[in-house]
Amino acid sequence: MTPALAQTSAGKAPAPPSYRHLPANADTVRWGCFSTTLTPRVEIDSAGIVTIETLPHPAADDLERMVQGDEGAESVYLWTTDRKGVDRRGAGSTDPAVCKVGSADGRGVHILTGPVHGWGAKPGDVLELRILDCVPRPGANPDFAGKSFGSNAASWWGCHYNDMPGGAKREVITIYRVDATGDKSRAKAVCNFRWGPQTDPFRVTRPTIDYPGGPIDHALTDFTFNVLKGIRIPIRPHFGTLGVAPAEADFVDSVPPSHTRGNVDKWPIGKGAIMYSPVSVEGALVSVGDPHASQGDSELCGTAIECSLAGTFQSILHKKADLAGTPLQEMDRPMLETRVEWVVHGFSGPNHLGALGATAQADIYGKPSVDDAMRDAFAKMRRFLMTTKGLTEDDAHSPMSVGVDFGITPVADGNWGVHAIVPCHRAMPS
Amino acid sequence: MTPALAQTSAGKAPAPPSYRHLPANADTVRWGCFSTTLTPRVEIDSAGIVTIETLPHPAADDLERMVQGDEGAESVYLWTTDRKGVDRRGAGSTDPAVCKVGSADGRGVHILTGPVHGWGAKPGDVLELRILDCVPRPGANPDFAGKSFGSNAASWWGCHYNDMPGGAKREVITIYRVDATGDKSRAKAVCNFRWGPQTDPFRVTRPTIDYPGGPIDHALTDFTFNVLKGIRIPIRPHFGTLGVAPAEADFVDSVPPSHTRGNVDKWPIGKGAIMYSPVSVEGALVSVGDPHASQGDSELCGTAIECSLAGTFQSILHKKADLAGTPLQEMDRPMLETRVEWVVHGFSGPNHLGALGATAQADIYGKPSVDDAMRDAFAKMRRFLMTTKGLTEDDAHSPMSVGVDFGITPVADGNWGVHAIVPCHRAMPS
Numbered sequence: 087m088t089p090a091l092a093q094t095s096a097g098k099a100p101a102p103p104s105y106r107h108l109p110a111n112a113d114t115v116r117w118g119c120f121s122t123t124l125t126p127r128v129e130i131d132s133a134g135i136v137t138i139e140t141l142p143h144p145a146a147d148d149l150e151r152m153v154q155g156d157e158g159a160e161s162v163y164l165w166t167t168d169r170k171g172v173d174r175r176g177a178g179s180t181d182p183a184v185c186k187v188g189s190a191d192g193r194g195v196h197i198l199t200g201p202v203h204g205w206g207a208k209p210g211d212v213l214e215l216r217i218l219d220c221v222p223r224p225g226a227n228p229d230f231a232g233k234s235f236g237s238n239a240a241s242w243w244g245c246h247y248n249d250m251p252g253g254a255k256r257e258v259i260t261i262y263r264v265d266a267t268g269d270k271s272r273a274k275a276v277c278n279f280r281w282g283p284q285t286d287p288f289r290v291t292r293p294t295i296d297y298p299g300g301p302i303d304h305a306l307t308d309f310t311f312n313v314l315k316g317i318r319i320p321i322r323p324h325f326g327t328l329g330v331a332p333a334e335a336d337f338v339d340s341v342p343p344s345h346t347r348g349n350v351d352k353w354p355i356g357k358g359a360i361m362y363s364p365v366s367v368e369g370a371l372v373s374v375g376d377p378h379a380s381q382g383d384s385e386l387c388g389t390a391i392e393c394s395l396a397g398t399f400q401s402i403l404h405k406k407a408d409l410a411g412t413p414l415q416e417m418d419r420p421m422l423e424t425r426v427e428w429v430v431h432g433f434s435g436p437n438h439l440g441a442l443g444a445t446a447q448a449d450i451y452g453k454p455s456v457d458d459a460m461r462d463a464f465a466k467m468r469r470f471l472m473t474t475k476g477l478t479e480d481d482a483h484s485p486m487s488v489g490v491d492f493g494i495t496p497v498a499d500g501n502w503g504v505h506a507i508v509p510c511h512r513a514m515p516s
Numbered sequence: 517m518t519p520a521l522a523q524t525s526a527g528k529a530p531a532p533p534s535y536r537h538l539p540a541n542a543d544t545v546r547w548g549c550f551s552t553t554l555t556p557r558v559e560i561d562s563a564g565i566v567t568i569e570t571l572p573h574p575a576a577d578d579l580e581r582m583v584q585g586d587e588g589a590e591s592v593y594l595w596t597t598d599r600k601g602v603d604r605r606g607a608g609s610t611d612p613a614v615c616k617v618g619s620a621d622g623r624g625v626h627i628l629t630g631p632v633h634g635w636g637a638k639p640g641d642v643l644e645l646r647i648l649d650c651v652p653r654p655g656a657n658p659d660f661a662g663k664s665f666g667s668n669a670a671s672w673w674g675c676h677y678n679d680m681p682g683g684a685k686r687e688v689i690t691i692y693r694v695d696a697t698g699d700k701s702r703a704k705a706v707c708n709f710r711w712g713p714q715t716d717p718f719r720v721t722r723p724t725i726d727y728p729g730g731p732i733d734h735a736l737t738d739f740t741f742n743v744l745k746g747i748r749i750p751i752r753p754h755f756g757t758l759g760v761a762p763a764e765a766d767f768v769d770s771v772p773p774s775h776t777r778g779n780v781d782k783w784p785i786g787k788g789a790i791m792y793s794p795v796s797v798e799g800a801l802v803s804v805g806d807p808h809a810s811q812g813d814s815e816l817c818g819t820a821i822e823c824s825l826a827g828t829f830q831s832i833l834h835k836k837a838d839l840a841g842t843p844l845q846e847m848d849r850p851m852l853e854t855r856v857e858w859v860v861h862g863f864s865g866p867n868h869l870g871a872l873g874a875t876a877q878a879d880i881y882g883k884p885s886v887d888d889a890m891r892d893a894f895a896k897m898r899r900f901l902m903t904t905k906g907l908t909e910d911d912a913h914s915p916m917s918v919g920v921d922f923g924i925t926p927v928a929d930g931n932w933g934v935h936a937i938v939p940c941h942r943a944m945p946s
Contacts, residue, residue, distance in 0.1 A: 238917060238918055278914070317915055382922070389917065457887055464816055481743055487670065491814070491923065
């Protein structure tokens with residue numbers, strides 16, 4: 087500790103920030119939705135730090151490597167003929183005829199930890215959430231000490247699915263090994279297998295992947311080892327889903343991202359990143375999940391390397407009354423800041439919950455478009471440049487063309503995304 | 517020269533590679549097209565090195581800073597009531613009713629230097645073109661010694677044009693100053709002005725920007741200085757247009773990129789980059805132009821910082837007979853390699869010249885779609901991974917989702933683009 091930090095003007099050491107730890111288990115997670123109706127799992131004061139554990143939704147693809155020995159994960163993935171560890175509100179059938187219109191029933195898939203209530207947040211404030219750390223959680227099975235594992239599905243909701251050479255559609259799951267000691271920054275494939283119809287413990291048979299949490303029947307599945315030889319994937323631990331609860335509906339499907347962030351699936355949302363979100367409800371109700379060891383921009387085939395992570399968060403709250411005249415004054419959308427760039431997110435439906443009415447949560451799946459997301463991203467970046475740099479709209483167009491990069495965020499989440507990147511150490515500061 | 521390079525086994529110094537210099541002037545450039553009918557401006561042997569000067573097509577936006585004193589540029593931009601320095605085949609009206617269907621007449625806008633004939637290239641070979649250097653050319657006006665200048669137009673063909681706040685459409689040109697000494701890597705705006713109807717020396721009045729090369733009438737134009745205060749654009753010198761001549765038509769509009777590359781408008785195509793292109797005609801007929809001091813991925817508003825550059829190139833030719841079993845065996849599309857990544861380019865129309873028939877060059881402007889370009893990019897990346905790493909198609913899907921980034925290339929060039937990036941120091945090598 088430096089002398090400057092060791093003493094206050096009164097000669098007393100300042101109180102350290104409070105610290106809380108939120109494990110991932112059947113009492114702290116739920117499946118597939120943000121909701122204002124949930125009881126907060128932890129309360130954080132204005133300067134508090136919290137470590138949150140997260141679990142990947144497809145861990146049952148390899149219970150031996152991804153669940154076994156981890157008491158919290160075992161409590162979540164428990165599923166026998168007469169009992170499920172966690173009731174799965176948001177992970178039922180994806181058939182629109184079965185889903186309850188206007189709710190998240192049957193659609194969301196992610197395991198989300200939380201919600202966290204705190205920071206004195208009120209609707210209209212802006213929550214600046216800093217990710218102090220983000221690391222793979224080692225598995226608890228002693229057979230794989232020091233390793234973490236993740237699952238990737240090339241699935242029916244992937245962008246590739248309707249463009250298979252030869253036309254035969256199938257889903258393939260790949261299990262990856264991830265070093266959890268921090269020494270190596272590569273993931274390697276362990277094996278893969280083709281999804282065949284799987285019958286869950288409640289005796290429901292599922293021809294395609296539509297309901298995470300069901301264990302793979304090893305007797306009916308052919309595993310291929312020694313796959314993806316010579317290919318190492320650089321790991322980029324990050325949270326695919328991280329957001330505050332939207333006020334627009336009681337239960338909000340976790341899959342499509344929106345103005346309160348949620349499932350943005352952007353790989354820089356890891357250690358060192360800062361997430362800005364408009365607060366929609368009292369206490370913000372932050373939830374975290376969909377942990378990824380790595381993904382590429384687009385998450386093309388439907389999922390990332392879905393792998394358990396632990397994240398440590400601190401927040402700075404920007405009160406509504408103090409926003410005028412600051413770059414946050416029009417923060418009605420999520421924004422990401424890293425050490426070297428600002429990232430503004432555009433979507434096919436910028437606020438589908440608000441714009442599409444009672445059937446928004448079903449309708450958004452019918453409007454996937456990179457073109458629409460591109461238009462939203464550039465309109466938001468234009469406003470960002472106008473607000474933060476005091477530019478006219480005409481002045482803002484030129485820097486967007488010559489100094490802002492546009493990339494593709496998710497094309498697998500119903501609400502497709504394009505992000506606009508402006509280098510904050512280069513183009514922006516005076 | 518190191519001892520190892522100084523002597524051959526016979527004790528003789530190897531002959532240095534031949535070197536040629538191709539300046540940019542009225543004899544070495546043309547407007548707006550690739551063409552198999554052009555007489556080569558320089559011949560390069562198999563190991564030869566060539567430096568090629570390039571000029572930006574909108575230099576007449578600021579003749580004082582971008583042309584004056586540069587004898588070559590003055591010869592190109594010469595335009596009086598009875599004489600043009602370079603006849604402008606590819607830069608006439610953009611009205612489809614006026615354009616000659618099936619040709620490049622009236623559409624292409626770039627000033628292209630070349631073609632370069634050489635390397636013993638034949639149709640079916642793959643040309644690996646290495647950019648040894650790429651630097652801004654200093655202006656020749658002593659009033660601005662050591663500086664180079666570029667022009668950026670937020671134009672009617674930009675992605676933003678139909679989404680103006682308030683709806684009033686207008687075009688704005690911004691002039692940037694670029695350091696040409698290499699000491700500074702930032703561009704700063706000098707001034708901007710709104711495009712008003714401009715009457716060219718042949719007394720044709722143009723309400724919008726549709727015909728580069730016409731000088732701005734200063735008496736009728738309001739220039740605003742001290743614009744974009746506090747904004748510095750990181751420079752990324754690169755060639756927006758660089759390609760071989762396609763065999764599909766006699767004259768090919770330079771604006772839409774295609775399988776022979778052309779106007780890909782991707783900013784890493786600068787110093788250190790390597791471009792792979794399928795050779796379509798005898799001698800390859802490489803042309804270079806559309807020099808950019810900087811642009812962002814998407815070139816959103818229609819143009820980059822269009823600024824004169826000089827590039828130095830060397831080539832390795834891969835003969836058709838030697839391609840089988842190598843990563844280049846199916847190289848029917850352009851690919852870019854940088855020090856850290858491979859970039860595979862997808863387009864709305866992957867080979868519009870071949871696919872769209874006699875009216876291809878007009879029709880491609882009616883099909884701009886990021887969604888279509890995304891599909892093309894992922895299909896090409898899948899094939900790239902299958903070819904270079906010996907993967908099955910199912911094995912190739914997973915790395916695309918977890919280790920390949922997809923970004924937006926140009927959305928202002930008729931044939932829109934998405935590029936797929938795979939890190940070659942990380943995911944790919946074994």
